[in-house]
Amino acid sequence: MEVALQLVLSALAVGAIYGSMGIGYVVIHRMTGMVNFAQGDIAVAGAFGAVVASAVLPPLAAIGVGALTGAVASVLMYHLAIFPLRKQGLLVQTIVTLGVGIVIRSILQLIFGTGPRQFDPITAGGPVNVFGASLPQQAFWVIGIALIAYVALALFFERTLTGKALSACAVNSYAAGVVGINLTFMATVAFALSGAVAGAVLATQVPTSFITVGAGFALGLKGFIAAILGGFDKIGLTLAGGFLIALVENVASRSISTAHSETILFVLLIALLILRPQGLTRKLVVERV
């Protein structure tokens, strides 16, 4: 029982990261229909932004800098690499994000090297005991910040005019133009949000484990699974999907082996794409032309 609880608790913390990576994919996909292969590396850039800021700022503010770094990296990618290719079709736009991901990763490597980095947790002190299972305090911050990001995004899409305009662009970009919505501005907002959410949550995780420049690749793939589970549409289900993935990973590494847990996840990714591309949602996202 305690073991099960422990598995679930730590899955909550790790799942929050996968989920927020997935939300990053979903926000961009909803707006543009594309898959951003640089998602993982942008989040890592955010985490390193926080590492740098932590030298002069308290941890919470450093995480804010991490969010900002992620947002800036994402927006720069949109304007420098994707916007010039807007007439080229999704295939080329998708390939270019792969290139951007490599660029970000190698720049980080040139600056920070391949070693792990860390900074102080937001609240000091030992792990918290929950019915016999224990979880570091920082993990609660990770879960909390992911939840805050989710609620903020949900409110943004539901309640604000800009949020609704963003959804409107996704539904019918011609009509969005007709009512006077600026598509480039909206895409900028979407990329900024995507980078900020992924960057902030990953940065929060840095004090409990650590961050390396190469982490983006696996994170990106796992976030992608979360996004599939959310049907590339629903951010709530994406977050839940992230938790499911983390749970599978935890159970697999406990009952099979740590070495094979990632393999199992990526096989799951392929199986999902083939068998249930709509994820936890009821129907496949309608193809947009």
Added chain:
Amino acid sequence: MTKMLEVSKVNYSYGRAQVLYDVSFEAAEGEIVTIIGPNGAGKSTLLNVVARSHKLRRGNIRIAERGTEKLSQAGIVKLGCVLVPEGRQVFSSLTVHDNLVLGGYVSRRSGTAKATIERVFDIFPRLAERSNQLAGTLSGGEQQMLAIGRAMLSRPKVMLLDEPSLGLAPQMTARIMEVLGELRRESGLTIVLVEQNAHAALGLADRGYLMSGGRVLTSGTSAELKADKMVQQVYLGASADPAPDANPGLAPEQPSTALPSEAK
């Protein structure tokens, strides 16, 4: 009366296919002007150029006596000129209410938006009933009401309507025309109505222009156009009149055009 919309010598091409040739027309404040003509005449393209969802490459368009060369699509809406596009183009997976709210995107004043939404609901009670329904589940006529309501939210001075009768039963078309008349009476709205349905359009409009093959063939008051035999000829083909090539202004080798944007 001030000229709310002045379009002069607009040309437009899709790639190598020219679809508008030196088209000019104008509409004064509070006037209802209709542009009629058969499918492929270039009417839709013309409205899309005015609303700037197509680029203005050659020609001149003034709205409310101001030049619009440098304006973006959003700039045109802010200036008070809004398009009700062909085929409704509502945001199908958003609610009716959200569709209306988004119509007021450029003005961003929620206070006046609320009042205008009330006004839309007064005119179209059916929309009020379905306020929380997804727009995609509405019938064609209801979607057309929604598209007009959405356009009202930007508090326009000029409303451009592209084939509002498309696919609607005669009663529904008549209702839409009636509403347009009310809007003009109440708020002095200038209306440019592009229609294939010549009778309905000429019944409402003060003046009209007849387009075919990307050119304006003739213009006049609605009464004049109704009496003009050319209208029927252009619509139902020259075979209505056995004289060969009876369409003046349609040189034999001139392409009549189909517009990608008019594709459903």
Added chain:
Amino acid sequence: MSRSSITKNDRARASAAHPGTATGNGLRWFHGAAALVWIIVVAAAGLGLSSYWQGIGASVGLMALLALGMIPVTGYAGQFSLAVGAFYGVGAYGSALLTMNFGWLGIAAIVVSAGVAAGAAYLLGRPIFRLRGHFLAMGTLALSEVFFLLVNNLEITGGSSGLPLMALDVFGFELFDTSQHLILNWLLVGLVLWGCLRLAVGREGRALKAIRGHEAAAASAGIDIVASKTKVFIASAVISSLAGSLYAHQVMYVNPPPFGVATAIDVLVIAVLGGMRSPWGAVVGAIVLEFLHQSIEGVLTQLLGSAAVGAGQTLVLGALLVVILILRPDGIVGVAESIVQRIKKKPATAEPATQDEEYVTMAQARVTDDTVRELEGHALGEVVLSARGLVKRFGGVTAVNDISLDIYAGEVLAVIGPNGAGKSTLVNLLSGNLLPTAGTVSILDEQVTGKPAHVVARHGLSRSFQTPCLFEGMDVLSTVKVGAHLRGHIGMLRSSVPTPGALREERELDKLAHEVLDRLGLARFASEDAKNLSLGQQKKIEIARALVSSPKVLLLDEPCAGLNKAEKKSLLVLLRQLGREGIAVLVIEHDMEFVMACADRVHVVNFGATLKVGTPAEVQGDQAVIDAYLGVPSDSVKAVDEPLEPEVIR
């Protein structure tokens, strides 16, 4: 399945090859000479270079081979796959395991590994190609990573320390020397390059490019999209696996790193750098990238020290990918081609003046046709296409509401109605491009309801689209030949290794396409890019593409749009002729003069339902039809406050 395929008779006629098609002896000589040059250059490099450069040359050859595996999938068919890393590894580990652990012959191991790669590609491709392109990218990326993790963690593959193996033994002859590797690899590159080039101009290659250009139009030509994509994906897997086996035997050692995602990205950069649209891009890209790698290494070691070389190289790699895509998405070969084209560019063929001396109206043309028919004793044939109770709803809108129609062999049936009446939707329902909400469609008494467009095409239905759906970067002749897809049978393998049969079929398709182009007056545009022509010409190309399959029933969606009067008249004559030949023709059109002169019967649609069916004269005089077009005078209709229940559209 009643579509006529090429008959003996056609063959006899086709053997008099069409002039201007370069499939004769000249081409054979050219291919022979090119192959000879390739062999001489490769042999000279193999024997002349130092052993350091031989080693590099051999590995560049393998990268070129991998890129050649990617180009048909991503460049031709437009599907972004990153599975190269995994399939490369299947070949390498397959060869290592089978030869060392089970003592298999090297050649047998290569074949079996390639078979395993092909099987995996089939299992993955078939379902995933039903999804959008970039999902394939993510799926294949995951596949590469799964493969890497597996070989890195499994005991049988030696984990991270890897497996040793022997040099490749070809029937007692051991390939040990780097010069042999270089020669073998580059000869293979030459072979695959040639195959890819042949594929590009063959039936299946055209199908792939058509899929990239416009899926709906490709399906309407009878191309099974999922099957075609899967086939090319399998071919790519086999090529990658082959490269892997060679790699393993040449390095005589396999460990996980070369088979991860990094290799897939290297290959992608090669293909993008060289140019995706041509297999030459793989060769050029591989050589140029190696050259860049060497120079970066030199510069970076001096600038930042040797520690930075790895990250510096990937930085350049990534930046290169971004910059090339933004500046020249068609890569080095694309640049070269456009330069060649600029030099070769001849003055545009002046359009001959429209020969329309004799002044004949459409109506008069019809009278002439009717006289011919009377003389021939032409009568309407059987019902070719029959639709019953078709309904299509989109959300709350009923676009087509209970329409039934029959099209007879030998008639031209015009479907008219005001804009938005549901005509195009109706055609999409008949052709299988849309699924009906209710109702049935049958062609020659065979049910085709709910079948996909490419299956309906096989029953003898061809169509054109309202806005021309042509394929980017394809000339007019090839575009029309896509329409003849179902009249050929040559598959992917025989397209790329052109057998006499494949060449003969290609000549026959060529001839069919030329005949149709001649008939439509498009012959002089045969080698021009279809997308550069005027709207009217594009519409005619669409008709040509539909006609070349010799359909039983032909659906044309607004064929007159963009045509001038003379062209409309010749189209009218053509459609009447097709009718006399026994084809059932359905045409949607707005030009009433054309409709009245062209049609045998007119089917008027309004609000998604049938308003009237009759002869042109009957329809023209019908008050309801006039009202539908011109609208009812508003004083005769009482406006209602509320829309009608339950549907506005009745």
